[in-house]
Amino acid sequence: MKVAVFLESYNGKTVKAGLEAAAAAKAMGGDEYIAIVLGRDLDATIADAGKIGFSKVYKAEIDPYNPSVFAKAIASVEADYYVLPGTVWGREIGPRLAVKFDAAYAGDITKVVDGKTFVRSIHGNKILSTIQVDAPKVVVTVRPGVFDTPEFGEGSAEVNDISVEASEVDQKAKLTEVLAASTDKIELTEADIIVSGGRGVGGPENFKLIEELADVLGAAVGASRAVVDAGWRPHSEQVGQTGKFVSPKLYIAVGISGAIQHLAGMSTSDIIVAINKDEEAPIFKVADYGIVADLFKAVPKLIEKIKEVKSQ
Amino acid sequence: MMKIVVMLKAVPDTETRFQIREDEKDVVYDDSIEWIPSPYDEYALEAAIQTKEKLGGTVTLLTLGKGVESQVIRKALAMGADDAVLVNNEDLANSDPLGIAKVLAKELEALQPDLVFAGRLATDTADSFVGPAVGELLNMPVVAEISGLEAEEGKIIVTRDATARKEKFEITLPAIVTTDKGLNEPRYPKLPDIMKAKRKKVDEKDGSGYLEFAGTANRKVTQIKVEFPPAKKGGVIFTGDLDEAVEKLVDALHNKEKVI
Numbered sequence: 116m117k118v119a120v121f122l123e124s125y126n127g128k129t130v131k132a133g134l135e136a137a138a139a140a141k142a143m144g145g146d147e148y149i150a151i152v153l154g155r156d157l158d159a160t161i162a163d164a165g166k167i168g169f170s171k172v173y174k175a176e177i178d179p180y181n182p183s184v185f186a187k188a189i190a191s192v193e194a195d196y197y198v199l200p201g202t203v204w205g206r207e208i209g210p211r212l213a214v215k216f217d218a219a220y221a222g223d224i225t226k227v228v229d230g231k232t233f234v235r236s237i238h239g240n241k242i243l244s245t246i247q248v249d250a251p252k253v254v255v256t257v258r259p260g261v262f263d264t265p266e267f268g269e270g271s272a273e274v275n276d277i278s279v280e281a282s283e284v285d286q287k288a289k290l291t292e293v294l295a296a297s298t299d300k301i302e303l304t305e306a307d308i309i310v311s312g313g314r315g316v317g318g319p320e321n322f323k324l325i326e327e328l329a330d331v332l333g334a335a336v337g338a339s340r341a342v343v344d345a346g347w348r349p350h351s352e353q354v355g356q357t358g359k360f361v362s363p364k365l366y367i368a369v370g371i372s373g374a375i376q377h378l379a380g381m382s383t384s385d386i387i388v389a390i391n392k393d394e395e396a397p398i399f400k401v402a403d404y405g406i407v408a409d410l411f412k413a414v415p416k417l418i419e420k421i422k423e424v425k426s427q
Numbered sequence: 428m429m430k431i432v433v434m435l436k437a438v439p440d441t442e443t444r445f446q447i448r449e450d451e452k453d454v455v456y457d458d459s460i461e462w463i464p465s466p467y468d469e470y471a472l473e474a475a476i477q478t479k480e481k482l483g484g485t486v487t488l489l490t491l492g493k494g495v496e497s498q499v500i501r502k503a504l505a506m507g508a509d510d511a512v513l514v515n516n517e518d519l520a521n522s523d524p525l526g527i528a529k530v531l532a533k534e535l536e537a538l539q540p541d542l543v544f545a546g547r548l549a550t551d552t553a554d555s556f557v558g559p560a561v562g563e564l565l566n567m568p569v570v571a572e573i574s575g576l577e578a579e580e581g582k583i584i585v586t587r588d589a590t591a592r593k594e595k596f597e598i599t600l601p602a603i604v605t606t607d608k609g610l611n612e613p614r615y616p617k618l619p620d621i622m623k624a625k626r627k628k629v630d631e632k633d634g635s636g637y638l639e640f641a642g643t644a645n646r647k648v649t650q651i652k653v654e655f656p657p658a659k660k661g662g663v664i665f666t667g668d669l670d671e672a673v674e675k676l677v678d679a680l681h682n683k684e685k686v687i
């Protein structure tokens with residue numbers, strides 16, 4: 116069984132979720148593993164592919180990104196399994212590949228039981244579903260933040276060029292502009308630590324406190340929907356059923372009640388810490404650690420204490 | 428004049444507390460479940476209505492259903508859709524993702540839309556599959572997960588969040604987009620619109636002709652087991668002196684859990 120991994124590359128770097136997809140793919144029991152690297156400034160990712168154990172890389176310079184053209188490029192490489200990270204690009208390309216090959220599609224998997232059996236979450240992460248695939252070709256996307264990234268060694272991969280042509284229809288969706296988020300901001304779905312604020316924070320200006328806590332931890336800032344709907348924070352920061360699914364090593368919920376739709380987005384985090392003045396808040400039911408207190412008193416103390424520990 | 432189609436799926440209310448069937452192969456879908464439009468599909472519908480209000484045209488709903496959809500479709504018609512196509516067939520609606528996409532694509536082909544909206548994911552099965560798959564089946568451009576939209580005659584400009592950046596696309600119609608939160612605020616239907624919706628046309632078909640084509644009996648993906656996620660062991664909750672609580676918490680995160 117031959118397994119192809121879309122090792123996503125962006126801005127001259129390998130996307131973390133792409134490395135995680137490679138790790139998930141390794142658990143599927145293939146005989147041969149190849150990496151597919153597309154886009155521009157690909158050298159670093161091609162080198163990474165060798166270092167994490169791929170013997171062959173197939174690459175194409177395609178700029179700008181185009182979902183249909185990327186799908187064609189991947190489909191031009193012969194394999195039995197196609198494994199992609201569950202990023203926006205992966206979620207946009209994966210279904211196209213499944214159609215091209217009339218393949219079985221396993222979307223957003225969180226666990227590989229064996230090459231034919233995967234676990235994923237359904238119903239807003241309230242239920243774990245084990246699925247079995249039965250088709251000559253299989254397309255899998257891997258939920259970001261769940262698998263550990265592979266070890267880097269010394270290897271290097273043989274590089275092969277692939278070529279694709281964009282059709283007339285492909286030209287009809289053009290990526291015309293990329294608006295970069297400020298570079299010092301950590302992306303929620305890539306972060307190891309997330310500090311999220313809820314309505315308890317009281318107003319947009321008070322989010323300084325949440326940002327400060329995030330800063331000392333090197334964390335990303337998240338938010339509940341109540342806060343996003345009130346316009347205090349951008350919707351790109353919303354965690355939950357209609358926001359982002361995150362699974363960091365540490366999730367700190369500050370002034371968040373823990374509604375079921377919020378829990379849907381973060382309950383798989385390794386360690387959950389809750390700070391809330393209401394002892395009965397449902398967030399404490401999923402918390403590994405909690406402090407029942409006024410956040411305006413607790414968070415400044417927490418920041419001081421963490422600074423102290425970090426400076427040791 | 429734009430012909431707009433919204434792919435609308437009914438899903439269990441997001442508050443639902445599920446029970447697991449005895450054979451553990453699925454959750455129980457019984458009368459206790461309240462069916463709602465999948466939340467992302469409401470953004471799709473609102474975007475469709477706003478586009479129609481700006482450029483003129485019609486909004487048609489397209490649902491592949493399993494017999495529980497009538498209220499959801501009525502609500503969507505009351506919000507402002509003009510009519511609906513309902514393929515009502517439980518076996519078909521329970522096909523694997525590719526089977527469902529094939530049926531929806533066939534129906535879309537017949538409708539000949541200029542612009543199709545779908546949700547970025549259905550909150551029940553969470554496949555994130557149908558939008559891009561239908562695009563591939565129909566050879567149409569698709570941009571997924573948009574949170575910004577400007578529609579003009581024959582063309583749309585969309586933006587979406589990607590990892591640590593926003594991407595902007597210009598798309599020549601006909602095209603498909605899937606919608607993310609942040610795109611708009613779905614409206615609530617008003618009472619007169621609810622009354623009016625009762626007279627709007629729902630073209631219901633039984634879809635049995637599609638069963639073979641969708642591979643309903645020869646699934647490529649089968650759910651073999653469902654379970655609840657492992658429950659968290661009781662956490663450590665500090666209620667007493669704040670300084671002590673903070674000290675203990677930071678100590679645990681640093682020395683025991685090694686996460687900071």
Ligand SMILES: Cc1cc2nc3c(=O)[nH]c(=O)nc-3n(C[C@H](O)[C@H](O)[C@H](O)COP(=O)(O)OP(=O)(O)OC[C@H]3O[C@@H](n4cnc5c(N)ncnc54)[C@H](O)[C@@H]3O)c2cc1C
Pocket residue numbers: 312313314315316338339340341342353354355356357358359369370371372373374375376377380390391392393396408409410411441466
């Ligand atoms: C279809 C649907 C989808 C949804 N999707 C999402 C989603 O994706 N994400 C999401 O988050 N929500 C979602 N929701 C909304 C969800 O149901 C809740 O309304 C929301 O999560 C509440 O946000 P909150 O916890 O910030 O606010 P609240 O529920 O108002 O909680 C505020 C908390 O702050 C505490 N507090 C107040 N002051 C202080 C203080 N000084 N110190 C300490 N604690 C304090 C209070 O005790 C309270 O527990 C969705 C709802 C629906 C119907």
Ligand SMILES: Nc1ncnc2c1ncn2[C@@H]1O[C@H](COP(=O)(O)O)[C@@H](O)[C@H]1O
Pocket residue numbers: 433434435436465467468471489490491492520527531544545546547548549550552553554555556557558
């Ligand atoms: N049975 C269905 N009927 C109509 N639309 C559907 C159906 N299933 C999925 N869709 C559409 O496809 C989107 C993504 O669904 P999914 O790929 O199942 O996550 C949904 O938000 C709907 O817009």
